[in-house]
Amino acid sequence: MIDESMTKAQRSARSGQRRTRPGKVVLVGAGPGDPDLLTVRAARLIAGAEIVVYDALVGAAVIEMIPAGARRVYVGKKAGNHALPQEEINALLVELAREGLEVIRLKGGDPFIFGRGGEERAACLQAGIECEVVPGITAAAGAASTTGIPLTHRSHAQTLVFATGHLKDDTVDLDWPALARPHQTVVIYMGLGALEIICTQLIAHGLPASTPAAVVHAATTAAQREVRSTLGELTAHVRAARLQPPALIMIGEVIDADAAFAALPQAVALTA
Numbered sequence: 001m002i003d004e005s006m007t008k009a010q011r012s013a014r015s016g017q018r019r020t021r022p023g024k025v026v027l028v029g030a031g032p033g034d035p036d037l038l039t040v041r042a043a044r045l046i047a048g049a050e051i052v053v054y055d056a057l058v059g060a061a062v063i064e065m066i067p068a069g070a071r072r073v074y075v076g077k078k079a080g081n082h083a084l085p086q087e088e089i090n091a092l093l094v095e096l097a098r099e100g101l102e103v104i105r106l107k108g109g110d111p112f113i114f115g116r117g118g119e120e121r122a123a124c125l126q127a128g129i130e131c132e133v134v135p136g137i138t139a140a141a142g143a144a145s146t147t148g149i150p151l152t153h154r155s156h157a158q159t160l161v162f163a164t165g166h167l168k169d170d171t172v173d174l175d176w177p178a179l180a181r182p183h184q185t186v187v188i189y190m191g192l193g194a195l196e197i198i199c200t201q202l203i204a205h206g207l208p209a210s211t212p213a214a215v216v217h218a219a220t221t222a223a224q225r226e227v228r229s230t231l232g233e234l235t236a237h238v239r240a241a242r243l244q245p246p247a248l249i250m251i252g253e254v255i256d257a258d259a260a261f262a263a264l265p266q267a268v269a270l271t272a
């Protein structure tokens with residue numbers, strides 16, 4: 001009989017039996033940091049986990065939800081300091097699943113948004129290992145909610161673009177004409193190190209230097225900080241504020257959407 005009060009880890013440790021069932025890997029989105037932003041499925045999987053393989057960007061409060069008896073494997077990467085190369089992470093997931101374990105692969109935000117979840121899933125499938133994906137709230141959505149910056153807005157942005165400011169060979173080679181289009185919001189992940197290049201290129205490709213822009217650090221956590229400025233002045237303000245990764249760069253009129261709305265006559269009518 002299964003004792004429901006025990007975690008899977010405690011049950012398997014007690015049974016000590018060799019596993020015969022095939023293992024699997026579950027790529028679980030841990031969201032941007034606030035544990036209340038986990039999906040119900042993610043919270044259930046973490047609470048019942050026997051082994052969790054996790055990244056640097058998984059929030060400390062989410063890590064605390066891992067059962068005491070579960071194995072924790074840290075494979076986190078911080079810029080320039082790769083704890084474990086991606087190929088080795090892929091191989092580790094396959095190896096653990098082959099032991100018959102249900103491996104909870106906990107990843108910051110959403111596993112399929114700049115999370116290399118696609119590579120991990122492909123490695124599992126190639127090895128014949130089942131791989132499930134549990135979505136998470138991506139950092140942009142988390143930052144939008146806590147800063148009140150709407151990512152799209154009928155009056156200001158009909159297109160939303162997510163881009164990465166960090167490329168494989170450490171260069172920033174983005175599609176600048178596409179990013180510099182009017183009436184769109186651009187959110188750049190992993191771009192803090194290239195902030196000056198990004199702002200300069202967007203202005204060079206046609207966005208006014210007065211375009212509202214912001215950087216949000218550690219969105220949804222107690223450490224969240226934000227700097228709002230314009231494309232022309234953002235770099236200087238962010239340097240002065242000494243903002244560090246993890247941070248998102250947000251560009252577009254939506255950043256000032258509240259101010260623009262407050263200036264409209266209907267805002268008075270609605271609040272009267």
Ligand SMILES: C[S@@+](CC[C@H](N)C(=O)[O-])C[C@H]1O[C@@H](n2cnc3c(N)ncnc32)[C@H](O)[C@@H]1O
Binds near residue numbers: 032111139217245
């Ligand atoms: C490797 S990407 C992972 C993105 C993640 N899969 C997601 O969906 O949010 C890491 C980058 O996400 C952004 N990021 C993640 N969590 C963040 C947070 N709480 N606040 C601001 N930016 C965050 C930063 O740009 C960071 O460098």
